[in-house]
């Protein structure tokens with residue numbers, strides 16, 4: 001990771017406007033995906049509940065992002081999950097996946113509508129076949145923040161997500177959220193797995209669209 005530069009304001013020159021060409025290990029996630037064989041293990045009063053679910057995930061490229069000299073390329077994502085038995089949403093999640101080509105830093109932000117946010121991190125090379133990010137409650141870098149009721153009743157101690165790219169273009173994830181459920185001695189492993197298949201290609205990021213329109217020769 002190394003030391004940060006003394007000049008924290010100057011942004012990098014020659015930022016490539018085309019995010020899809022610079023996503024490194026995240027390139028294979030870009031697009032829209034569906035998976036019908038998800039399995040969730042969640043905490044219920046009567047004990048762990050195991051449910052099958054149907055998932056749709058959309059990952060779209062965002063414009064290149066600079067933090068002073070730091071240059072990040074990324075995807076905005078939305079996960080939506082249903083079950084065959086119920087019409088209501090089973091799980092909803094939005095956030096960003098970010099990759100820093102200069103260092104291989106990988107980040108996933110997770111926002112779920114329970115009053116909970118996570119910033120998880122790891123490292124990955126441009127050609128990585130697996131991606132892993134982790135967060136721990138209390139960390140100011142890769143941490144978890146929750147509303148007071150969740151802290152009281154379902155305290156989230158850690159979060160990890162591992163993605164494996166399959167040779168046929170699909171990918172699989174395993175997510176493990178360790179919960180301290182009030183009144184229970186052991187941590188509960190709230191675990192989710194699924195395999196996703198691409199159903200649509202991504203749209204180019206807004207800056208790439210603008211730049212390519214400007215580059216087109218004017219009509220005579």
Ligand code: HEM
Pocket residue numbers: 040042043044053081090091110112114116118150154156159175177179190192
């Ligand atoms: C595929 C992903 C996920 C699915 C399908 C899912 C689904 C569920 C379900 C069905 C419950 C039980 C809800 C209830 O009884 O009211 C639950 C509880 C919970 N989930 Fe998830 N979840 C997922 C991922 C996550 C992630 C990534 C986090 C946090 C990082 C998380 C945090 C929690 C917490 C804190 C609870 C306990 C709150 C409660 O039961 O009221 N979940 N989840």
